[in-house]
Amino acid sequence: MFLRQAWTIAAKDLHSELRTKEAWNASLAFSVVILLLFSFAFDPSSEQVREFSGGLLWMTYAFAGALVLNRSFAREVQNDCLDALIASPVPSAALFTGKALANFAMLFAVELVSLPVLVLFYNIPWSASMFGPMLLVMTLGTWALTVIGTLFSALTVNLRLRELMLPTLVYPMMIPALIAAMTLTTQLLAGDPIGTGLRFLTAFDIIFTLLAVVFVDTVLVG
Amino acid sequence: MNRNVEYMLLGLAAAWLIMFLYVVLITLRERKLRKELDRVRRMVEHPNK
Amino acid sequence: MREKIIIGLALFAGALLAWNMNTIFTALPDELNQGAIYRIIYFHVPANILGMLGFGAGMLLSVGYLTTKDLRYDALAASVTEVALVFASIGLATGSIWARIIWGVWWAWDVRLTSWLVCWLIFGGYLMLRRAVEEPNQRARFAAVVSVLGTVNAYISYKSIEWWNTQHPQPVLSLRNGGGMAPGMEAPIYWNLLALACFAAILVMVRVRQEAFAREIDTLRRMVHAQ
Numbered sequence: 001m002f003l004r005q006a007w008t009i010a011a012k013d014l015h016s017e018l019r020t021k022e023a024w025n026a027s028l029a030f031s032v033v034i035l036l037l038f039s040f041a042f043d044p045s046s047e048q049v050r051e052f053s054g055g056l057l058w059m060t061y062a063f064a065g066a067l068v069l070n071r072s073f074a075r076e077v078q079n080d081c082l083d084a085l086i087a088s089p090v091p092s093a094a095l096f097t098g099k100a101l102a103n104f105a106m107l108f109a110v111e112l113v114s115l116p117v118l119v120l121f122y123n124i125p126w127s128a129s130m131f132g133p134m135l136l137v138m139t140l141g142t143w144a145l146t147v148i149g150t151l152f153s154a155l156t157v158n159l160r161l162r163e164l165m166l167p168t169l170v171y172p173m174m175i176p177a178l179i180a181a182m183t184l185t186t187q188l189l190a191g192d193p194i195g196t197g198l199r200f201l202t203a204f205d206i207i208f209t210l211l212a213v214v215f216v217d218t219v220l221v222g
Numbered sequence: 223m224n225r226n227v228e229y230m231l232l233g234l235a236a237a238w239l240i241m242f243l244y245v246v247l248i249t250l251r252e253r254k255l256r257k258e259l260d261r262v263r264r265m266v267e268h269p270n271k
Numbered sequence: 272m273r274e275k276i277i278i279g280l281a282l283f284a285g286a287l288l289a290w291n292m293n294t295i296f297t298a299l300p301d302e303l304n305q306g307a308i309y310r311i312i313y314f315h316v317p318a319n320i321l322g323m324l325g326f327g328a329g330m331l332l333s334v335g336y337l338t339t340k341d342l343r344y345d346a347l348a349a350s351v352t353e354v355a356l357v358f359a360s361i362g363l364a365t366g367s368i369w370a371r372i373i374w375g376v377w378w379a380w381d382v383r384l385t386s387w388l389v390c391w392l393i394f395g396g397y398l399m400l401r402r403a404v405e406e407p408n409q410r411a412r413f414a415a416v417v418s419v420l421g422t423v424n425a426y427i428s429y430k431s432i433e434w435w436n437t438q439h440p441q442p443v444l445s446l447r448n449g450g451g452m453a454p455g456m457e458a459p460i461y462w463n464l465l466a467l468a469c470f471a472a473i474l475v476m477v478r479v480r481q482e483a484f485a486r487e488i489d490t491l492r493r494m495v496h497a498q
Contacts, residue, residue, distance in 0.1 A: 171392075262495065
């Protein structure tokens with residue numbers, strides 16, 4: 001029942017997004033532009049660039065993701081849709097999970113397209129064996145960004161200074177996960193073995209998902 | 223060694239400076255709050271409408 | 272009564288601090304490898320301990336608000352968190368100055384420092400959020416959520432020197448690992464901790480009363496508007 005409700009919400013968000021493709025276009029364009037600009041700023045073929053390839057990728061994901069996450073609850077404010085959703089029999093946790101799933105899908109899609117851009121422009125030697133672990137790191141990292149971003153999107157939705165408060169609150173909270181993802185990605189792309197970051201990222205995801213699901217009702221309703 | 227002592231004093235100074243700034247901030251806020259409280263109290267006692 | 276407590280605490284803390292500073296500067300020798308700069312530890316460690324304890328206490332008080340809906344918990348949580356943020360700032364600043372001498376750099380991106388800076392940013396955001404929300408109950412709710420999430424980061428920072436290889440020194444206090452410091456050198460840390468804790472208590476008391484003023488102003492304003 002819970003899953004069906006969450007799935008309905010997720011499907012609604014994704015349908016709405018597919019129709020306009022606003023966030024998708026903005027997010028993807030932003031991501032590609034950042035990667036492009038950085039390739040002009042630094043010589044992409046030099047060895048040192050390999051060292052921050054992971055950092056660059058996840059910075060791009062975080063900023064492009066913010067475009068998606070920001071709109072997540074904000075788009076419901078028009079026509080009192082948010083009030084309707086809260087008043088409906090759908091529990092807040094299901095509402096949150098649905099939105100988080102939709103956001104995750106959108107973010108992941110943008111990331112999947114941006115990754116080849118990075119590999120191409122920065123001449124990263126890519127081997128097929130990297131694909132699996134890379135997907136795993138992307139999944140875990142993106143879920144962390146999504147969970148935090150969606151929760152705070154709900155929190156800031158009615159604030160006057162939403163545009164300011166959302167990044168201020170969200171980015172510091174994301175930093176541990178971002179750093180772990182960045183380190184793992186750099187290790188992967190360089191062909192080194194992965195460190196303990198995977199364990200940390202998994203624990204981070206679990207803890208923050210639990211906290212978000214517990215608190216979303218407090219945030220939305222009271 | 224000399225540089226060490228210099229920086230140690232700098233460190234202690236930094237700690238106390240931050241503390242001092244916060245105390246100043248708190249004091250200013252206290253004054254502002256008291257003024258506002260008195261103003262609102264007076265408004266309650268003498269409603270001028 | 273309250274005034275007396277504050278003055279008493281202030282005098283006690285002041286005297287303790289003066290006595291302790293005397294010990295630190297006259298009775299203790301310079302550390303073998305570090306020279307004079309190591310004495311910063313007597314402010315750096317207590318300040319960070321108070322910061323972390325403060326954030327943790329803020330989290331517990333926030334949960335207290337969420338369960339009881341009593342705004343006084345929120346007022347106390349905000350006060351404790353704000354004072355903790357000040358002490359965290361002192362910790363960051365003193366650590367940075369120490370690092371300039373010992374490591375040669377003002378800052379290093381190791382886990383302990385980064386996670387503590389992140390904590391500082393999160394709880395700075397906590398204070399900003401409080402100013403952005405007008406309605407007291409909504410403000411308390413949102414602040415409570417941020418406080419709980421932020422304390423997870425504080426815990427990460429606390430454990431960071433155990434979980435990872437860090438540039439930041441390993442635990443030296445005998446409470447944590449059996450003791451790595453010379454006998455006379457450890458005690459002044461605790462005395463300073465006590466003195467600073469007294470100052471922290473005073474600041475929290477003043478701050479809590481300011482929150483009470485703000486609540487009263489809010490109530491009276493509503494009365495005036497209702498008339």
